[in-house]
Amino acid sequence: MPRSVLGFFVLLFSSAALADTGSGIGDFADWLMTPTGLLLDFVKAASFLIGLICVFSAWMRFMQYRINPLMSPLSTVVLLLVIGIVLILWPHVHVFLNNLPDFLGD
Numbered sequence: 001m002p003r004s005v006l007g008f009f010v011l012l013f014s015s016a017a018l019a020d021t022g023s024g025i026g027d028f029a030d031w032l033m034t035p036t037g038l039l040l041d042f043v044k045a046a047s048f049l050i051g052l053i054c055v056f057s058a059w060m061r062f063m064q065y066r067i068n069p070l071m072s073p074l075s076t077v078v079l080l081l082v083i084g085i086v087l088i089l090w091p092h093v094h095v096f097l098n099n100l101p102d103f104l105g106d
Contacts, residue, residue, distance in 0.1 A: 043091075055081060055088070061080060062077045
């Protein structure tokens with residue numbers, strides 16, 4: 001018997017055994033949501049901070065570009081600015097997508 005099939009049966013029977021004791025898959029899912037929420041908050045904060053760093057770096061590169069355009073190309077400035085804006089707005093995309101039907105009038 002392949003290991004994946006054996007693993008499936010072990011999970012199937014262990015969930016049935018947990019259902020009899022009063023702590024089932026729902027309790028396990030609730031237990032997993034707390035670390036997942038903490039990880040989500042960390043990713044949001046890291047995305048915001050890295051986005052701010054990219055925007056600040058774009059500003060500094062633009063200042064260098066004004067002094068000497070050959071040293072720092074304008075494409076670098078634009079790319080850093082776009083990456084920074086995307087990283088800052090990335091955690092808020094789900095809010096926009098959830099409210100999109102209300103915005104469109106559906």
